[in-house]
Amino acid sequence: MALELGILVADAAMLGRALDLLRNVDEAQLFLMDEGVRAAEAPALRAAIDDGLDAALCAMDAEARGLVATVGGPRFGSQWDHATMVRDAARVVAMTGGRIDDNDPGAAGAGRRVAVRLTRDAGDPKVAQALRAAVGYAAADLSVVVVVEPPARALLQRDDHAAPIVKAIATLRALGHRFVEVAAVNTRVSCDLEVSW
């Protein structure tokens, strides 16, 4: 059966809203990363998994927060799981802790164009996570455009960022993906779906 709904949660406080979206959905996936992995042991999530939800989390983010895999909890996955969810789901909802993106991107599959929108200061840890996710999208054959809003402008204006950011930028550029600096927040770019951080 086709994947109807994919939900990214990068803020544990968003778990309840994410689970609310599962009503009347037969095939859904949930991916937890960044601070969202702290919701891994929430009873409501375990109940949803019992009811058939396919839930995974970023093993690296879980490890960084001292979380371990437990029976009945989400499986420990990778950014590839996140990326294939974004690639294949008919509806993609992203809850990273800022604005919520609710996308109906049309035809699923490789080549889907994903805008990763950076809304925070370039030094915010969420920006590094956004870029890591973008590299994962590239690894799953998605076409990525990183949209740099004014608060994140330093990302492209300086080159003294933390090593993970420098590496992600270099990787995305080497793979031919795009960075677009926009003059105002919420400036639209051509894409099939957006994930804002």
Added chain:
Amino acid sequence: MSDAAPHTLDLAGEVCPYTFVRTKLRLEELPLGAELHILVDHAPAADNVPRSLVAEGQDVISVSAEGNRWRIVAIKRTEPHLRKGKGNS
């Protein structure tokens, strides 16, 4: 098994998603049927890289622990086509 001598990709120090990105880039360079030994030292990669490879149509022959690292043996069965971008602006 493949006909030619195996190739090796040492990913010591790499973490997700770069373990998979670099694996796909290396596979792009190899002919179909080539055997690639991928060495990782980040425990999640020992599970996730093989799972991703299989999902993308490659064969994974074995995953074995070697001290504090893991050796993943894969056979290239399809072209990865990693470079999808349209150029940087």
